[in-house]
Amino acid sequence: MQVATGKSILNGIAIGPLRIYKKEETETTVTSGLTPEEEYTRFEAARVKAQEQLGELYDKALDEVGEENAAIFEIHQMMLEDEDYLDAVKSIIETQNATAEYATETTGENFSAAFAAMEDAYMRARAADVKDISRRVVNILSGREDADMLSDQPAILVADDLTPSETVQLDKTKLLGFITRHGSSNSHTAILARTMNIPALVGVDFSDDWDGKLAVIDGYNSCVYIEPAPELLTTMEEKRSNDLKQEALLQNLKKKPNVTLDGREIKVYANIGNAGDVGLVLQNDAQGIGLFRSEFIYLDSEDFPTEDQQFLLYKRVVETMAGKKVIIRTLDIGADKQAGYFGLDKEENPALGYRAIRICLTQKKIFKTQLRAILRAGAFGTVSIMFPMIISVREVRDAKEVLEECKAELRERGVAMGEVEIGIMIETPAAVMMADELAEEVEFFSLGTNDLTQYTLAIDRQNPKLDNFYDSHHPAVLRMIKHTVEAGHRHGCWVGICGELGADQTLTETFLRMGLDELSVSPAAILPLRKKIRGLDLSKEPET
Ligand code: PEP
Ligand code: MG
Numbered sequence: 001m002q003v004a005t006g007k008s009i010l011n012g013i014a015i016g017p018l019r020i021y022k023k024e025e026t027e028t029t030v031t032s033g034l035t036p037e038e039e040y041t042r043f044e045a046a047r048v049k050a051q052e053q054l055g056e057l058y059d060k061a062l063d064e065v066g067e068e069n070a071a072i073f074e075i076h077q078m079m080l081e082d083e084d085y086l087d088a089v090k091s092i093i094e095t096q097n098a099t100a101e102y103a104t105e106t107t108g109e110n111f112s113a114a115f116a117a118m119e120d121a122y123m124r125a126r127a128a129d130v131k132d133i134s135r136r137v138v139n140i141l142s143g144r145e146d147a148d149m150l151s152d153q154p155a156i157l158v159a160d161d162l163t164p165s166e167t168v169q170l171d172k173t174k175l176l177g178f179i180t181r182h183g184s185s186n187s188h189t190a191i192l193a194r195t196m197n198i199p200a201l202v203g204v205d206f207s208d209d210w211d212g213k214l215a216v217i218d219g220y221n222s223c224v225y226i227e228p229a230p231e232l233l234t235t236m237e238e239k240r241s242n243d244l245k246q247e248a249l250l251q252n253l254k255k256k257p258n259v260t261l262d263g264r265e266i267k268v269y270a271n272i273g274n275a276g277d278v279g280l281v282l283q284n285d286a287q288g289i290g291l292f293r294s295e296f297i298y299l300d301s302e303d304f305p306t307e308d309q310q311f312l313l314y315k316r317v318v319e320t321m322a323g324k325k326v327i328i329r330t331l332d333i334g335a336d337k338q339a340g341y342f343g344l345d346k347e348e349n350p351a352l353g354y355r356a357i358r359i360c361l362t363q364k365k366i367f368k369t370q371l372r373a374i375l376r377a378g379a380f381g382t383v384s385i386m387f388p389m390i391i392s393v394r395e396v397r398d399a400k401e402v403l404e405e406c407k408a409e410l411r412e413r414g415v416a417m418g419e420v421e422i423g424i425m426i427e428t429p430a431a432v433m434m435a436d437e438l439a440e441e442v443e444f445f446s447l448g449t450n451d452l453t454q455y456t457l458a459i460d461r462q463n464p465k466l467d468n469f470y471d472s473h474h475p476a477v478l479r480m481i482k483h484t485v486e487a488g489h490r491h492g493c494w495v496g497i498c499g500e501l502g503a504d505q506t507l508t509e510t511f512l513r514m515g516l517d518e519l520s521v522s523p524a525a526i527l528p529l530r531k532k533i534r535g536l537d538l539s540k541e542p543e544t
Contacts, residue, residue: 013239015237021157036094105135177198288324376410425448
């Protein structure tokens with residue numbers, strides 16, 4: 001058995017034979033007997049045909065992966081209208097008396113190299129797109145057709161790279177998963193794979209002798225096993241069959257409203273820790289993301305993530321969610337979540353210490369970098385900002401003031417940003433007791449029951465010795481939740497839960513009766529919770 005690692009695009013398992021696909025590379029003739037005008041006319045005709053093909057691909061993608069994701073083909077159409085690109089082709093034809101094929105191919109390579117060298121990760125990912133459109137035009141010009149990437153047998157496709165158009169065109173009934181040597185998890189190909197629920201790994205250094213061998217993509221652990229050992233294969237098959245059971249449940253419940261038998265509706269959102277989890281959110285058909293724990297971006301970094309780095313990650317999540325709500329919690333670092341480069345002091349009581357909003361309001365530069373990134377991502381979908389560990393009205397006002405400063409800075413820079421909804425986490429008893437006043441400041445509350453239990457019961461959630469005492473069903477905790485919902489509603493705020501308690505099905509009925517508007521849970525808990533909600537009847541007396 002051989003194991004190779006890469007970057008996982010989707011948490012899932014694929015099992016099957018590997019099929020290595022190599023693109024046909026034909027020599028392009030550099031010159032012909034035609035005049036430059038005739039060559040440019042040929043290019044122009046091929047370009048028009050390519051635009052038509054891209055229009056058809058857009059329609060196909062629209063059906064399969066939705067408007068936001070299909071938009072890549074509109075971007076491709078725009079690239080084929082880009083004046084710099086067209087001028088470059090023309091100039092090569094004229095100055096070198098070149099064929100349209102040669103001029104297009106060379107322009108594609110030059111532009112691709114220029115994109116690849118850019119600092120900005122989003123622009124770097126465009127290198128593949130410009131190559132893709134150029135190859136399309138060259139194929140039309142030379143009558144060349146790319147060979148079928150998959151044979152009749154379902155397989156895991158292995159290729160140096162996959163373009164977005166190749167990914168959409170692949171026959172999904174034959175595609176078990178894919179592995180590429182190049183490509184970023186930020187590319188549109190990755191977004192499409194995630195949206196289509198295809199387990200995939202990028203950045204895998206594969207060798208040609210893998211062709212035809214049995215393999216397992218383990219998207220949960222970002223690796224591929226070639227000729228897996230029998231025991232491992234059995235484990236993976238079980239994992240895969242669990243995934244399938246989950247999917248079957250999903251098929252049943254997908255797109256059905258989260259409504260009780262007597263018609264009470266509640267939103268079911270997902271909690272995520274990083275951008276890569278968004279595939280799971282879609283797989284489980286969450287209505288939105290109720291908690292994006294942004295601090296994991298910081299914990300995954302060696303140094304403070306820049307505004308652009310964060311923007312790209314948030315944008316990826318927001319774009320993939322295609323208009324559904326994404327609630328990004330601002331940095332909740334400190335206590336159990338430590339990153340060395342913050343240089344935080346060791347504290348006697350870290351859970352009660354310098355953490356979350358307290359750091360952000362003290363080290364404003366860090367806070368503002370994140371807020372600008374979130375505001376910019378807001379231009380690509382529906383984004384909410386949520387401040388953690390709030391204990392007072394003053395903190396919320398200060399945070400909102402910093403947010404306004406960030407908006408002004410972006411306006412000055414002429415950068416697009418979106419309207420963002422503002423909310424806070426209710427995870428301290430102080431916030432519960434101040435809920436009426438706090439609700440006047442924000443549009444929503446999300447109860448962080450993990451910390452709320454810790455602070456209400458004075459029990460360190462990190463201390464395993466106290467597990468028996470950490471009672472999240474404690475009446476004090478439940479009363480805090482009820483009080484928060486009532487106060488929120490009195491002042492027009494919607495109220496949800498994003499702590500672990502939201503997924504506790506023994507409390508689902510209680511939560512619905514309390515009037516909670518949303519429950520945000522881990523992706524795997526969404527479908528079971530949805531099933532539970534749809535089986536409840538609140539018109540009946542509660543069971544005791
Ligand atoms: C919570 O405290 O309930 C919560 C959702 O935040 P975290 O678990 O990240 O502290
Ligand atoms: Mg918390």
